[in-house]
């Protein structure tokens with residue numbers, strides 16, 4: 001599944017995305033942007049996200 005937003009009919013939603021049909025499922029316009037769900041991202045992208053170390057939790061030393 002992928003989210004899409006169409007510039008032609010200004011609607012958005014979710015639809016199946018096969019990676020080659022870049023048209024709005026609602027109006028058929030090619031003027032549509034797809035945003036893939038995160039589980040469809042390539043593994044190297046997920047690895048780079050997961051490898052980011054969280055910030056050290058530092059206590060609030062400034063009591064205000």
Ligand SMILES: [Zn+2]
Nearest residue numbers: 006009024027
């Ligand atoms: Zn549309």
